[in-house]
Amino acid sequence: MYRSRVAGTGSYLPPGVLTNADLEKMVETNDQWIVERTGIKRRHMASSDQACSDLSLIAAENALKDAGLTAQDLDAIIVCTVSGDQVMPSTACVLQHKLGARNIMAFDLSAACSGFVYGLSVADQFIRTGVYKHVLVVGAEVLHRFVNYQDRETCILFGDGAGAWILSRTSTEDKNVIMSSHLHADGGLGDLFVLPAGGSKIPFSAEVLENKGQYVRMKGREIFKNAVRTMSHCCQEALDANEMTADQVDWLIPHQANNRIIEAIAEYYEFPKEKVVVSVHETGNTSAASIPLAFQMAKDDGRVKRGQVILLTAFGAGLTSGSLLMRY
Ligand code: UT7
Secondary structure (H helix, E strand, O other), X not given: OOEEEEEEEEEEOOOXXXXXXXXXXXXXXXXXXXXXHHOOOEEEEOOOOOOHHHHHHHHHHHHHHHHOOOHHHOOEEEEEOOOOOOOOOOHHHHHHHHHOOXXXXXXXXXXXXXXXXXXXXXXXXXXXXXXXXXXXXXXXXXXXXXXXXXXXXXXXXXXXXEEEEEEEEEOOOOOOOEEEEEEEEXXXXXHHEEOOOOOOOOOOOHHHHHHOOOOOEEOHHHHHHHHHHHHHHHHHHHHHHOOOOHHHOOEEEEOOOOHHHHHHHHHHHOOOHHHEOXXXXXXXXXXXXXXXXXXXXXXXXXXXXXXXXXXXXXXXXXXXXXXXXXXX
């Protein structure tokens, strides 16, 4: 049996930016409300010629470089997204071709904002059991194409971006490994956050466009409560499984949906604010990309270092949730 280590990481934020001031011109909202209620100041937007695989490609190339590997070394590709290039083929297959990887396994994983934690956990299983040596996990979204810019409750929240990690095989002696992951879903609460049309239940039609069924719909307040409850539960689960306490964790990197959600989790744990990575002000909610983007920001500015204990936790449509504890 083996363990997985994070061999390399990378990210990509498209240069286009949508600020709160821009949104003030589009819907009845204002910078003060958005900052106070969410912490978001701006979000990055893919350009019209960029799809999910294009953002994924740049993040993946950066991660490969960081790991000192090439695409030829990869044994599997998992792209975690709910805003892939198209329904089929998968964005992972598109990425495999764009990267010039071998004919390796490639698939998309749909767990919304929990996608990256789900993806890391799946990759970890393939590595632990000795099946694969190097797995690329990407969290990438171009969510702005699924947002109604007349709906002020959702359009202020979401942004685009991509993050990628390479998980590589290491020995059970290595300390810098993924220690545990815990994943959950509660399908009974699925209607709190949906993108209703475009699947087999409600295929595209003129009626769909008229009813704006191609855009996300969200019950924000209920989502908020569930986010705090489930992410707090998942953090506790990670600590209990490793017989650790919150003070042994160097960084908490939660899904970046809303600064008040992040603060509520930190408060629950009595977790010092300065040990929580927050990037939501810069990126908005980038769903599956949010955790690797936040991680990269903290790594690039020197906060996150090798050997530190890092707790990831996520929550999203489904409702899905999860946590992953690792030593980086
Ligand atoms: O990754 C998972 C995806 N989703 C989320 O993470 C969302 C989680 N939920 C949230 O982040 C928050 O619930 C929101 C930011 C969406 C909303 O914040 P809130 O504090 O829960 O506001 P609320 O829904 O309780 O609305 C308060 C008021 C309402 O007006 P009334 O009914 O009190 O007169 C809203 O109509 O704020 C109004 N409002 C806005 N005002 C200005 C809602 N959106 C806006 C807006 N600008 N953009």
